[in-house]
Amino acid sequence: MQNNQQHQHLNIVDSLLMQMFGRPKGILGRLGGFILARTKRDFTQWVINLLEVQPDDKVLEVGFGPGVGIEILAATVSRGYIAGVDYSKEMVKQARVRNAKAIETGLVALQYGSVEKLPFADDTFDKALAINSMQVWSDAMAGLLEIWRVMDVGGKIALGFTSHSGQSSTGLSEMLTAAGFTETHLVETDQGFCVLATK
Template identity: 40%
Template sequence: MEILKKFASQFGKPEGILGNIAGRLMASTGVQKNKWTVSLLNIQSTDNVLEIGFGPGVATELVSNVIHEGHYVGIDYSKVMLQQAKNRNKEAIQEGKVTLKLEEVSNVPSFELKFDKVFSVNSIIFWEDPVKSLKKIRQIMKPNGLIALTVLPYMKGATEETSKKLGKDIVSYLEQAGFSNIKTELKKKKPVTAICVLGVNS
């Protein structure tokens, strides 16, 4: 049981051998929810895009295939995930289209560029102070920039109620951080409905 608990905890901050395995599992099972989130952002070739909690770098790859004049920046606080995402996105990094950084979301730095689109998939549930971090993120977004925060609860015992509650919490975080035009999108998934909450930096 102890090893199972240890493994489950690896999804919040993958570390060591178990973290490596968790990252591989995320990469093989997480493609659809990442594709869905990226599709909701309607990313354009010129967009600058920020992702928080890129994990194994699946969405990094999806976004870098779309942006040509824009730039993708990803931050994640796990060294193991940084390495996996770097391996998966070697070419785009070499081309200068993708930057991956080891960083905790509460310390999200300023960049030379401002972001048109920001997103995160199954990461916000692990952030210590989501409102504080979202306020910081808003500072580095362009006016009218769009944010998309997706959660698909996969923890033991998760129900449709869990999804609904998480969705409501994220709406509230975005409101408190000053985002507007907030809307919630749903997608039937297993084990329960996935939720993506979108907001505009206006």
């Protein structure tokens, strides 16, 4: 009986955490977005630095959350383009508010959608990133194959995970290689890790 109650309690906690941070929605999603925006900025900046984003790059962020990464990218990219896809309508709303000026000028476009069906043409982006996102994709390999498809030859991808993400670095390089990427390497920090690769 007690085990069953503990199991039910864990399921409720998992469900709440998923609503706040995994695929945020509703009031919990809004709260989760504010928490993520405050706690993830330094790590997001670190991942973007690893990508060596240039002013004329076309950059894709998958699972942009409250839009902090998009905001950082918009300060670097002046002649390129930044696109974002997120599976949470609540996060799309928050990120659009956070990046309203850059959206108005046409530098940034953010939309609701899934990594498994990206709404972009082949060979569109020079850089792509996903931070604390891949672990909630419904099909990680399909997502990586889609990112590979929309990236230009020579483009770089960064998959970043904070220490709280629950994601292990084991097997990620092999997944990227299986999706067609090359030159994969792992970079670690006290806040988490990032796997980088090239198309």
